[in-house]
Amino acid sequence: MRAAVCRGPEEALVIEDLDLRAPESREVRVRLQASGICHSDVHLIQGEWGDLDKPVVAGHEGVGIVDAVGELATRAVAGDRVIVSLIASCGTCRACARGWLHLCQGRPKYAPRLRRPNGDEVACGFDSATFAEATVVHESQVVPIGDAVPHDCAGLLACAVITGVGSVWNSARVKPGESVVVIGAGGVGLNAVQGAALVGAETVVAVDLVEGKLTAAREFGATHVVDGSGDGDTVEAVRDITDGADHVLVTVGSRAAILQGLDMLGPRGTLAAVGIPPRDEAELPLTMRSAFGGERRLMGVGMGSTNLMVDVPRLIHLYEQGRLKLDELVTQTYPLEGINDGIAAMMDGRALRNVLVY
Ligand SMILES: [Zn+2]
Ligand SMILES: [Zn+2]
CATH class of the missing domain: 3.90.180.10 (Medium-chain alcohol dehydrogenases, catalytic domain)
Known part of the structure; x- marks a missing residue:
């Protein structure tokens, strides 16, 4: 073999x-x-x-x-x-x-x-x-x-799709009408975007540095996109759209992105770190207020909190109905x-x- x-x-x-x-x-x-x-x-x-x-x-x-x-x-x-x-x-x-x-x-x-x-x-x-x-x-x-x-995309159900969609459905438990920011629009991030759109989030903002990924994010259901590579203030741009987000999902294992994400949260907002980088020794400079002020919550997400035998058949049904990309x-x-x-x-x-x- x-x-x-x-x-x-x-x-x-x-x-x-x-x-x-x-x-x-x-x-x-x-x-x-x-x-x-x-x-x-x-x-x-x-x-x-x-x-x-x-x-x-x-x-x-x-x-x-x-x-x-x-x-x-x-x-x-x-x-x-x-x-x-x-x-x-x-x-x-x-x-x-x-x-x-x-x-x-x-x-x-x-x-x-x-x-x-x-x-x-x-x-x-x-x-x-x-x-x-x-x-x-x-x-x-x-x-x-x-x-x-088909073969070429079925395997993605084993990681990228369940991690992204599951982070919204199972971990953050986004509800209809809430606002969701997804930082990083790669394989996992795009699935977080479509997971948020599928549960009826009112505002779905995708943030990335690559224009092509922002274009894809719109196709996957983002209502707004923010190009983090531009001159503008990314946090301000997101806050202008959401007035403080209910959920920020950080799909890039970067300390800078997590700190930006915290600044995007609104009252009772939740920051979900989707995937922790290996051998991560980076410390987060948090104050009591930046971590917990406004009743905000910080959570880690592993594999979209997925139960394979529950979530994978559900995702396949949505695909068959033309609702999951x-x-x-x-x-x-x-x-x-x-x-x-x-x-x-x-x-x-x-x-x-x-x-x-x-
Ligand atoms: Zn993976
Ligand atoms: Zn066990």
Whole structure:
């Protein structure tokens, strides 16, 4: 099986032939059709999530066909088309019992899954390793999805879409008529924008530095866009539109954006930090008043507080009804061998989402 292997933080990924072991217990093996390329993958292969003590295969936005299952797996059977997510859950810990599967405290343990022909182990990034022709994951990481969504965008349901839409629906719990500001209109931010539009937010403001992303944000339902790269005062521009926002969702892991977001909040406004940068040692210079004045709230958001088996079928129904945009998220597709080009094109900031199609 071919996979794109990261051998070290400064090196281009290399396509290697690896051995993938059979699924055990509650695991399933998925013959992958496609995988999105997410910024978190780049953080991983650059060593920002932790030192790379062995080669690693990244990727966590997969879609494919189940072709083998462990003896205890019940969620999917061979032949099912599924998405592959990094959200793995035991189902029985205190967090899972409370419905917070994305915060599982007893994530499944995996015996080594990938090896080189000489026996050396290769790590599975995010326990998903979808930059490969196949992967073995815990059954809690997959959701059967049928055939409604094409290969190139289906994998995005595993991260970008659930994180963006879920941050609005599940985490911030935006209500009809409220005002929402989304800072960063990339793969996650655009989904926060369309999530806000779908729940009937009155004002949806997208802030980005790239004109093309602001154009996309309008197509995804933003009522206003603010170009943060201009000479004007971004915070003032947003405050003029919202008179103080009910919700600010910061989808770029930047301290400056979080501080700007705080200044955009109105009374009882909530700032949601969607995705925390790895190895973040940046301190936020907060005062008691800037953090909590006006009854404001600060919250973190992980994976859009998603319950995969609830949220993914719901999103697919909205897509089938023509109410959720997925195809429009894909900027360009690449074969597995083109992965380094796909990553480079993402890093220059213009792509919404680049996708590997196998
Ligand atoms: Zn991701
Ligand atoms: Zn759990």
